[in-house]
Structure formats: structure tokens, C-alpha cells
Amino acid sequence: MSNLNRISAVNTVAALCETRPEPASPANISFYGQDVFSRDAMQQYLSKATAEKLIDTIDNGAPLDPSIAADVAHAMKHWAMERGATHFTHWFLPLTGSTAEKHDSFLEIKNGQAITAFSAKNLIVSEPDASSFPSGGLRCTFEARGYTAWDPTSPAFIKRHANGATLCIPTVFCSYTGEALDRKTPLLRSMQVLRAAVKRLMKNFGFADERVSITLGAEQEYFLIDKHFYLHRPDLIQTGRTVFGAPPAKHQQLEDHYFGSIKMRILNCMTEVEHELWKLGIPAKTRHNEVAPAQFELAPIFEDMNLACDHNMLVMEMLREVADRHGLVCLLHEKPFAGVNGSGKHNNWSVNYGNINLLEPGKDPQQNAIFLTMMTAIIEAVDTHSALLRASVSGAGNDHRLGANEAPPAIISIYLGDQLTEVIEQVGKESRAAARSAGSMRVGVDTLPPLPKDATDRNRTSPFAFTGNKFEFRSPGSSQSCSGPCVVLNTIVADSVNHICDEMEKFGKNDFNRELQKLLSKIICDHKRIIFNGNGYTQEWQEEAARRGLPNTPTSLKSLGALVSSQTQELFNKYGVYNIRELESRHEVFQEDILRRISIEGGIALEIAKSMILPVARAEFGKLVDALEKCNAAHIQSGKDTLTDNANMLGDALDRLNAKIRVLEKALAAENGKVREAMDALRLVVDELESQLPDEAWPLPKYREMLFLY
Numbered sequence: 001m002s003n004l005n006r007i008s009a010v011n012t013v014a015a016l017c018e019t020r021p022e023p024a025s026p027a028n029i030s031f032y033g034q035d036v037f038s039r040d041a042m043q044q045y046l047s048k049a050t051a052e053k054l055i056d057t058i059d060n061g062a063p064l065d066p067s068i069a070a071d072v073a074h075a076m077k078h079w080a081m082e083r084g085a086t087h088f089t090h091w092f093l094p095l096t097g098s099t100a101e102k103h104d105s106f107l108e109i110k111n112g113q114a115i116t117a118f119s120a121k122n123l124i125v126s127e128p129d130a131s132s133f134p135s136g137g138l139r140c141t142f143e144a145r146g147y148t149a150w151d152p153t154s155p156a157f158i159k160r161h162a163n164g165a166t167l168c169i170p171t172v173f174c175s176y177t178g179e180a181l182d183r184k185t186p187l188l189r190s191m192q193v194l195r196a197a198v199k200r201l202m203k204n205f206g207f208a209d210e211r212v213s214i215t216l217g218a219e220q221e222y223f224l225i226d227k228h229f230y231l232h233r234p235d236l237i238q239t240g241r242t243v244f245g246a247p248p249a250k251h252q253q254l255e256d257h258y259f260g261s262i263k264m265r266i267l268n269c270m271t272e273v274e275h276e277l278w279k280l281g282i283p284a285k286t287r288h289n290e291v292a293p294a295q296f297e298l299a300p301i302f303e304d305m306n307l308a309c310d311h312n313m314l315v316m317e318m319l320r321e322v323a324d325r326h327g328l329v330c331l332l333h334e335k336p337f338a339g340v341n342g343s344g345k346h347n348n349w350s351v352n353y354g355n356i357n358l359l360e361p362g363k364d365p366q367q368n369a370i371f372l373t374m375m376t377a378i379i380e381a382v383d384t385h386s387a388l389l390r391a392s393v394s395g396a397g398n399d400h401r402l403g404a405n406e407a408p409p410a411i412i413s414i415y416l417g418d419q420l421t422e423v424i425e426q427v428g429k430e431s432r433a434a435a436r437s438a439g440s441m442r443v444g445v446d447t448l449p450p451l452p453k454d455a456t457d458r459n460r461t462s463p464f465a466f467t468g469n470k471f472e473f474r475s476p477g478s479s480q481s482c483s484g485p486c487v488v489l490n491t492i493v494a495d496s497v498n499h500i501c502d503e504m505e506k507f508g509k510n511d512f513n514r515e516l517q518k519l520l521s522k523i524i525c526d527h528k529r530i531i532f533n534g535n536g537y538t539q540e541w542q543e544e545a546a547r548r549g550l551p552n553t554p555t556s557l558k559s560l561g562a563l564v565s566s567q568t569q570e571l572f573n574k575y576g577v578y579n580i581r582e583l584e585s586r587h588e589v590f591q592e593d594i595l596r597r598i599s600i601e602g603g604i605a606l607e608i609a610k611s612m613i614l615p616v617a618r619a620e621f622g623k624l625v626d627a628l629e630k631c632n633a634a635h636i637q638s639g640k641d642t643l644t645d646n647a648n649m650l651g652d653a654l655d656r657l658n659a660k661i662r663v664l665e666k667a668l669a670a671e672n673g674k675v676r677e678a679m680d681a682l683r684l685v686v687d688e689l690e691s692q693l694p695d696e697a698w699p700l701p702k703y704r705e706m707l708f709l710y
Contacts, residue, residue: 006701009228013709016226016265016327033281035083035158037076045075058153060211061192069120076156077106077118080167083158088118090126090148091168093183094133095589097481099313100173102128103166123169124150134592136585138179145176151184154310157280170310179582183483184306186577190490191305193575194351197494197501202353204504205370210354216308216486217470219299220315221290221343221478223331224266226710229701230329234612235604239597240333240479241397243605244613244683246690247339248704251293258291265710266296269326273298276318282311292340293707302348302470305490309482312345316479328710334477335400337703342401343478347485350470351493360469369443369516372427376520377496378471379414379424382464383530385492385571386412387551387562389464390475392488394556394590396597398477403537403554408463408474410554411545413532415462421531427517428524443517461536491577556594563587602668602675605682609661612699613686617657620693621650650692657685 033040042051050071056062080088089101106116126148133146154170173182180186195212202210230236235243262270270287277284283301290297298315302308316332323330335342351358351374356367358374382389389412393402403409416424427443463475476485500519507515529548534541545552553559562568564587572578578586624647631640660682667678690698 006232006699007696009226009232009701010705010709012228013226013705029278031275032278035160035279036281037079037156038281041079042075045079046071050075054152061195064152066120069124073118073120073123076123076167076169077116080156080158080165081106081116084160084165085158085167086164088122088167088169090128090150090171092128092148092171092173093310093313093481093483094173094181095136095183095586096134097479097593099317100128100133101166101168102126126171128173133173133181134589135175135181136588136592138175138177138181138581138585146173146181147176148173151188151306153188153304154307155281179579179585183481183487184309186487186582187306187309187483187490189575189577190487190494193577194490194494194497197497198351198353198358200501201373201497201504202370204501205366207353213352214305214490215302215350215352215470216305216482217300217302217348218308218312218315218482219297219344219346219348220312220319221295221297221345222319223292223295223336223343224269224323224328224710225294225331225706227324227327227329229706229709232699232701233706234608235601236329236331236336238604239601240331241336241400241601242338242703243601243679244608244686244690244700245338245703246687248702248707251340251703251707252291255291257289257293257295260289262287262289262296263710265326265328269323269328270296270298272325273318273322276322277315280311280314280318282314284315290341290343292337294710295341295343302350305349305486309486312482332479334395334397334479337707338400339703340707342407344401344407344474345476345478345480345482347473347476347482347489348467348470349473349486349489357469359466359471369513372423372443372520373500373516374497375416375420375424375466376427376523377500378493379530380499380523380527381489381492381496382412382414383527384496385488385567386530387553387559387565388488388492388568388571389473389485390551390553391556391559391562392485393475393477393480394559394594395477395480396556396594396601397479398475399554399556401477402475408461409536409541409552410559411536411542411550411552412463412475412530413536413545413550414530415465415533416531417466418533420466421533424524424528424531428521428528443513443520462532463536487577491572491575494575495571557591560587560591560594563590598675599668599671602664602679605679606661606664606668608700609657609664609682609686613689614654614657614661616693616697616699617650617654617689620697621647621654624650650689653685653689653692657682657689660685 039055042054046054050068053065053068054072057064077088085106087103087105089103091099091101094100104122106118108115108117128146128148148171151170151172156167156169159166159168170184172180172185172188174185175181191214194214198212199209233242235241274284274287283303284298285301286297286299288297289295298319300308300311300315303311319330319332332343334344356362356370358370361371362368390410401407460474463473465472465474473485473489476482500523503519504516529550532541532545542552563583569580569583572583573580624643628640628643628647631637631643660678664675664678664682667674690702
């Protein structure tokens with residue numbers, strides 16, 4: 001790849017930046033959900049009785065009546081074909097971290113005639129080859145059977161392409177033995193467990209049975225760069241991040257990108273993304289510039305957790321597809337560029353019982369007692385299983401992000417804000433001292449101090465922050481599925497709620513409030529070490545967390561051990577969310593994924609260094625040596641000292657570059673776990689050379705170009 005390619009790319013992108021988009025058509029949202037087999041579609045295409053049964057399954061978890069499957073399949077095919085679909089697929093979430101689909105046409109041949117057909121069996125179950133998906137030892141590679149099964153709680157939808165459309169049916173994916181090979185099955189199990197625990201809790205408070213809704217809002221951060229630059233960066237193509245790149249003089253120091261005016265080309269792309277998402281019934285709500293240059297965020301309205309997780313996978317897919325249509329590339333890696341903010345996926349999690357948000361203070365003492373009970377259960381859950389929460393966000397990309405440039409640290413803690421922390425401490429002490437905004441705090445008797453949604457400031461360094469009526473889990477990485485962290489969060493909170501219920505069911509009716517106060521007080525005293533409202537970036541917090549006994553596992557490989565600890569196995573086995581084999585399989589799959597990604601990064605870093613950087617450095621060194629020889633031959637003294645200094649400096653860098661290349665080669669060959677260390681050492685030399693060599697000689701698009709020309 002010649003250096004001219006980079007300069008040509010810069011010139012091409014500069015011209016594109018001047019291009020104005022065509023005027024947009026008049027705005028409307030009448031097309032919202034047009035490609036979703038929604039409730040309206042169900043009621044239009046199904047009989048009233050069939051629609052009612054299907055909606056009862058979706059809303060209330062009623063067992064699916066097998067007798068309606070044929071009617072649903074016929075209606076779904078009719079609806080999809082009217083929208084141009086010729087194929088259908090069972091859409092699922094294997095352990096690869098992406099989505100999977102195998103398309104079959106509606107075409108059937110009957111008596112030599114072509115017809116269209118879609119049976120109940122086609123809808124309910126399919127059999128993709130499971131041997132080629134990661135299973136972590138749940139099955140042998142020669143065993144091919146795997147099954148996808150329809151998830152009626154997540155509606156079918158249409159995916160369009162230039163020449164047609166496909167009906168996508170969200171499904172779970174399991175092995176021949178019934179063990180989960182996907183991310184959806186454990187999520188549905190964990191949601192069921194948390195719903196049961198919450199219903200039990202509310203029954204203890206005397207409430208009638210209501211629907212429990214577990215909601216999620218997943219804020220998605222991402223980078224957009226011009227495709228011309230991307231195609232000239234082998235590291236981005238292979239790994240999604242730049243393994244080399246000297247920091248530009250200006251990046252995010254001036255803080256002028258965050259919430260800044262969105263460039264026309266980017267806004268045009270964002271608008272199309274939103275329109276495509278709205279067609280799929282995905283409630284994209286907010287768009288804005290993020291902190292780093294070329295970084296952006298998309299945030300949806302809260303939805304049922306299972307649907308939100310599916311929708312987030314489609315959001316990532318749509319960002320990539322639409323960006324490509326605009327000559328851009330969407331980077332979802334957690335740290336595509338060193339020295340500037342990485343990208344996360346903030347999971348905003350909440351629980352509702354009927355119309356009551358259990359994470360929002362109520363208007364009377366009883367509802368406040370429920371709120372404080374839920375808060376106490378969450379405090380206990382996060383403290384008891386903080387290592388497991390850390391493991392749920394493990395990944396090769398997230399290791400570059402956690403604890404750097406506004407991402408939370410690897411130490412899990414809870415941020416409540418000063419006002420709520422003071423209330424919790426009063427409950428923990430059973431104190432009658434006055435709270436900051438009210439009188440004494442007695443659970444189930446007194447009203448909480450006013451806690452408006454903005455009563456607490458936002459702590460961007462906290463992994464798990466209370467934000468008024470929800471918790472924001474800020475640790476998940478931008479490329480990761482929401483399902484893994486949600487499975488853990490649902491299950492650990494359910495376990496803590498059940499622990500509280502075990503004790504509540506021993507209370508005497510006359511002493512209910514007093515006994516509840518004692519119980520919550522004890523739990524808070526036992527677990528308040530997890531509450532931290534300060535700056536998570538400081539060395540003082542690292543030291544304080546160690547004194548509190550909080551786990552600190554900065555690397556994902558080490559954190560994954562929590563997945564197979566006896567505590568974790570007992571927890572998940574108790575509730576049937578994962579069996580021991582399923583946990584062990586995920587430990588193996590995720591460990592292999594991290595190691596393979598690091599190996600790929602090392603391989604492409606080595607290739608770039610040897611085939612692109614080393615030749616350029618040698619050539620420039622040769623030019624300096626030739627210039628010195630010509631000076632000597634012509635007996636020219638002026639400039640010789642400068643040429644000598646430059647030659648010595650570049651020659652030294654060239655020697656160090658060659659040495660670091662050899663170290664990386666050995667690390668890759670030995671598979672000794674030191675690949676990333678060798679890559680980091682090599683990067684220091686390459687980035688130094690980028691600053692030394694003539695600009696026109698450098699073969700890779702630079703940070704100053706990729707982050708600012710788009």
C-alpha cells in the first residue's frame with residue numbers, strides 16, 4: 001500500500017466533507033413499526049380468539065397454546081409477503097456475540113407446481129447446524145444438532161435489502177440435550193426468576209397480583225469514520241481498533257465535540273438510521289455528539305428487557321449498514337482510538353409492578369418501604385456478587401476502556417448520591433436523627449425526604465449508579481450484548497429479594513414495620529461497603545476499595561474466574577438460569593474469545609510493522625545516509641550536524657523497531673500470554689516514528705485525519 005493512497009484518501013474525504021445532502025422529504029412517523037408483526041398486525045391478520053391467546057402469552061407469560069401455531073404462521077406469512085418478503089429465518093443470538101440467521105424461502109413444490117407455504121413447524125422450531133457455533137464443550141464438533149425455538153414475546157420483523165425482504169422470527173437456540181447455546185435463553189430464565197421474586201415481595205406487602213415488567217434502556221455509543229480511511233487501516237479492518245496511532249495535538253482536550261452541532265454528513269446518516277429503526281418499531285429517541293471527536297450516541301426509550309436486548313442488536317447492525325451507505329464505517333469497538341474516550345453501552349435497568357416503579361420513591365410510607373426494601377436488596381446483591389458483575393462485562397475491547405477517560409473502573413461499586421445515601425445510612429443505623437430534607441426515617445411509618453429525579457448528581461466514574469428511578473450499569477462495552485450483564489443483574493437481585501422475603505414471612509403482623517426495619521438495617525450494615533459516591537479514578541479509591549475488601553480485577557481474563565466459582569454455580573443452579581455445564585461452557589467460550597482477539601491484534605500489528613512501517617523507516621534512513629555521503633563527497637559542512645542527528649535518531653528508532661518486532665514474533669509463537677505487552681512496547685516505537693518521519697511518507701491514515709475529517 002503506497003503512501004500516495006493515504007494522501008489520496010485525505011483529499012477524497014476532504015471533498016466529500018464539502019458535499020451537501022439532498023433536501024429531506026417532509027418529516028412524519030406514520031411508518032413507525034410498519035415492518036413489525038405488532039399487536040395491531042396480530043389483531044388485523046389473526047382471528048380475535050387467536051390474537052387474544054397470543055397477546056396473553058406475550059403480556060402475562062401464559063403458556064403458548066400449540067393449537068394457534070398454524071393460524072399464526074399463516075397470518076405471519078401473509079403479512080410478510082404483502083411487505084415483499086420471499087424468505088423467512090429464525091433469528092437468534094449465539095455465543096459469538098452477534099446475531100445469526102439461515103434463510104429459507106416460502107417456496108414449496110406441490111404436484112409440480114410452485115406454491116408458497118409456511119407451516120406451524122416452520123414457525124415454532126428449526127434445526128440449524130450447531131457444530132460451527134461456539135459451545136464451550138457443551139457438544140462435540142461432530143454433533144450437529146441444534147434447535148431454534150420461537151420466542152413469541154419478541155415480535156417478528158422484516159429485514160429489507162436491495163432486492164427483497166426476509167421475515168425474521170426471534171428465537172432461542174439450544175443443544176440436542178436442551179442446554180442453552182445462546183444469550184436469549186438465560187435472559188428469559190433470569191427475567192422469569194426476578195418476576196417471581198418481585199411478586200413474592202409484593203405479596204408480603206399485601207398487594208394483589210400484578211404484571212412485573214423489567215425494563216431496559218441501552219444507550220449505544222459509537223464512532224463514525226470515513227470508509228476511505230478505514231480501508232487504508234488494516235488494523236481497523238481486522239480488529240475494529242487502531243493498534244498504532246500517535247495522538248494528535250488536538251483531540252478532546254477542548255471538550256468542544258460533546259453535544260456540539262452535528263455535522264451535516266453525520267446528521268444525514270443518523271436520520272436514516274432512525275428512520276430504519278422506527279420501521280422496526282425500535283424507539284430511537286436521542287442522538288448527539290459524544291466526548292471524543294467522531295464519537296456519537298444513540299439512546300432509545302425504555303422497553304421490556306427481552307425486547308430491548310433484541311433491539312440493541314438490531315441497532316448495532318443498522319448503524320453499520322446505514323453508515324456504509326453513506327461512505328462511512330461505524331466502529332463499535334470499546335477503544336478504537338487510544339488517548340480519547342472509549343465507547344460503552346449504558347444499561348439503564350428498572351423494575352415495575354403494575355404501574356409502580358419499584359425504584360422510585362412513593363407518595364406514602366408503604367410505597368417508600370417497598371422502595372427502601374428494593375434498594376437494600378440491590379445493595380446486598382451487588383456487594384455479594386460484584387466479581388460476577390465484573391465478569392459479565394469482560395472482553396478484550398473493554399479491558400482498554402474500563403478506568404480510562406470517563407469509563408468506570410473495574411472495581412464495582414454503587415453510587416446513590418449524598419441524599420439517598422444519608423437515608424440508607426439512617427435506616428442502617430436505625431437512627432432517629434434528622435435526615436437532610438426531613439425528620440426521622442422509620443421504614444413503613446415515615447415519608448421519605450423529597451427525592452426528585454435530579455436530587456443526585458451524575459457520577460460518570462461509577463459502574464452502577466442510581467439515577468432517580470433506575471440504575472445505570474455503565475460498565476458494559478459498546479460491542480457487547482446487553483443480555484450477559486442483564487442475566488447477572490436479574491438473578492442476583494432476585495436472590496436478594498428472595499432472601500428478604502424468607503425473613504419477612506417470619507414477621508408477626510403486628511410487628512411488621514419494626515421487624516422490616518431491623519432486617520433492612522442489618523443488611524445495609526453488612527453490605528454498605530459497596531456504596532461509594534466519590535471519584536472512581538483516584539488512587540485513593542483504589543486503596544480504599546482494597547481496605548473495604550472489594551474485588552479489583554482490571555483484566556477480563558482474570559475476572560472470568562467468577563463465572564465458575566462455587567458461589568456463582570450455586571446461585572445460577574438454584575434458580576435454573578444456568579446449570580454448571582452451561583457456566584463452564586461460557587467461561588471457556590469467553591476466555592477463548594479474548595485470547596483469540598488478542599492474538600489477531602498481535603498478528604496484524606506484526607504485519608503492519610514489518611510490511612508497512614519498517615520499509616518506510618528504512619527508506620527514510622537510507623535517504624539521510626545518502627544525503628550525508630553527498631555532503632562528505634562535496635565537502636559540505638553546513639547541515640551535516642542536523643543530518644547526523646536525524647540519522648542517529650531514526651537509526652536508533654529503527655533498531656528498537658526491529659527489536660520489538662522480534663519480541664512480538666516470539667510472543668505470538670509461544671502463546672505465552674505476553675502478546676499484549678509486546679504489542680504495547682511495539683506501539684511506542686511505531687507512534688514515535690509517526691512523529692519523526694515525513695508526513696507524506698507515513699502509510700497509515702493518522703488520528704488527526706480519521707477523527708476530524710468526516
